[in-house]
Amino acid sequence: MTVTEPSGDQAWPRRRPSSIRDVARLAGVSHQTVSRVLNGHPSIRDVTKSRVLAAMDELQFRPSRAARILSRQRSQTIGILAAAVGAHYGPARCVSAVEDAAREQGYYASIARIGSVAPHAISAAIEDLLSQDVEGIVIVAPRTTVLSLLAELPMNVPIVAPQGDPRSASGIPVASVNQEAGARMVLEHLIRRGHQRILHLAGPPDWNDAQLRLRAYQAQLKEAGLPASPPLFGDWTADSGFEIGRTLTRATAGCSRKELPFTAVFAANDQMALGLIHAFRVAGLDVPRDVSVVGFDDIPESAHFWPPLTTVRQDFASLGARCVAMLLDAIGRAEDPAAPQESSSAVVEPQLIIRDSVASV
């Protein structure tokens, strides 16, 4: 199993890669001509161009991004500040979407992941991005702590955040999925099916999306004249959903099924819903017969949970695209303040996916 580097020990000579001047010499032109070929300048004769191209090919020429960034004073790069990616479906999808959208617009994307939301970690990540001359930053770290900190940080590039609170006063432009609409759909669905005692299993209180969903849950219930129980807070993981489900069922261990103090739970994401369902089943409760459960996100697996999970789908791809559009617009305005402001409304509508985890009562 040892992997001694095999025969192909090319001993990468680390020879200096060829520059436009090397190409120029070989092609018998000036380096500027090579640069022009590189950038598709119109006034280059075809013969010259093909000579240059041939030389590039022969020398395995590859333009240096560092040099290019240094010389024009722009990097064609946007930064992504990412918290908790990998652990969480939404943010992870969001980052991919932003990356793709950026590339599509001819921009590079550079990601700075942060493990904690400690102020120094955040400003270090921002410094990191800024030192790469990013022209703008997308904040995929939808936590109020991060956003409010950021609002104070001296920043000389535009920033945008997906999944933030559109109404927050942080001053950071925001593109977001309409969380309120998502929560409303869920509750209307539940209420229409006759549920009256609906619990909410929320995400951590300092996450924007968690806050919005919680507020929408409360508002919606109030509007319907139904009681809102104090929210339960999980940490987005299935494990936390399970734990909370356990305490919930233990607390009501004596009750017969008909007497449960709730008939439905709205979980703030699919993973917690999964854990919750697991806990219910362990306690002998059937979903949806005894309790209905709704999730949020529509992760690819939720169609195959047991029971298949009713949930809310968020279109992360278009969220990412909107974010990038807003950011690029802001960048454009910063360069040329005369430019007209693009529409900066950016709300993506979610979609209720009805499956089998909700029953009528």
Place this chain on the structure above:
Amino acid sequence: MTVTEPSGDQAWPRRRPSSIRDVARLAGVSHQTVSRVLNGHPSIRDVTKSRVLAAMDELQFRPSRAARILSRQRSQTIGILAAAVGAHYGPARCVSAVEDAAREQGYYASIARIGSVAPHAISAAIEDLLSQDVEGIVIVAPRTTVLSLLAELPMNVPIVAPQGDPRSASGIPVASVNQEAGARMVLEHLIRRGHQRILHLAGPPDWNDAQLRLRAYQAQLKEAGLPASPPLFGDWTADSGFEIGRTLTRATAGCSRKELPFTAVFAANDQMALGLIHAFRVAGLDVPRDVSVVGFDDIPESAHFWPPLTTVRQDFASLGARCVAMLLDAIGRAEDPAAPQESSSAVVEPQLIIRDSVASV
């Protein structure tokens, strides 16, 4: 809901950021002194140093990475070629792990994601990375097509791949989880529980891990004198697991439970196992009573599947760390061919996680 950029319309002036020369002027020293402060050079008087530091602070100085890369001829950056990240748990975790490990070693990581494995997409991604002067590349694209293509591509930096086949002749150094051991654990577990007719739901045939697990499945059954059914191929998704489960149960619709042509299925990942279980349940088959199912990966949700899934845990964090260690070692050798070769064995052992999806027969 519109987000007109609020009052804080600082109209980022896009003023030229300050350079070491600006700092030098303000501090009354030469630019070189500033550079030395920046790099922690020993022979700088404390007074000078603090003057420079103060000037940096006042000017909001931030060193330009592009300039630094250009002037020393190295980027302190490794590239990551990532295929199918976001969609797949293993690769995604792997990328994160490599990033973390790189940062820990003082390197930056730059990710190039590819959507397809078409040759031009791959070489474009490699070009992209190379143009950033990456000093080495980690290939998180564990498909035979990618690796064999890469082996032929002219490359003047070291590369390493996690999740590749250690025995393959591609000539690419590989760090990997011991897939064979993982598959062996699964089958021994199943056989010990009395299973004799064990199916394998494999991943796409051009994925290294899928191949390795399939081969190990076949070898192990042969060794035990048991019949190996022709493998079923999914695409890693729960959807594909479900589809295959449906055809499987439809084909055996007439059979009573005791007459199923198999008693256990070894799925090549947890998602497919989930879809499979779903299909079984839809067909009235209970897991594990009627069929046992084992997965692979131990995604965080699998403890909360129903039934909780027996699976194989892979330690992606240490896989990433080993990869980076190997790569950095290779980079070091490329610079200084005299340097001794570090141990380049890099096999991470997996772990069987026994839960409730396997019954004895």
Place this chain on the structure above:
DNA sequence: AGCGGAGATGTTAACGGTCACATAAGTGAC
């Protein structure tokens, strides 16, 4: 023929760091 303008190319100077080398002052040995 002379002139203006466009097309194709060359020349030189940035960009913001680092490197190799030069310089100046201080320190101790003889």
Place this chain on the structure above:
DNA sequence: GTCACTTATGTGACCGTTAACATCTCCGCT
């Protein structure tokens, strides 16, 4: 007092690219 050596700092070139401006040629127009 001078030499060798260290410490603290400055000077100028260089990395690979683009920007600004210069040059030269060819063309049509008057």
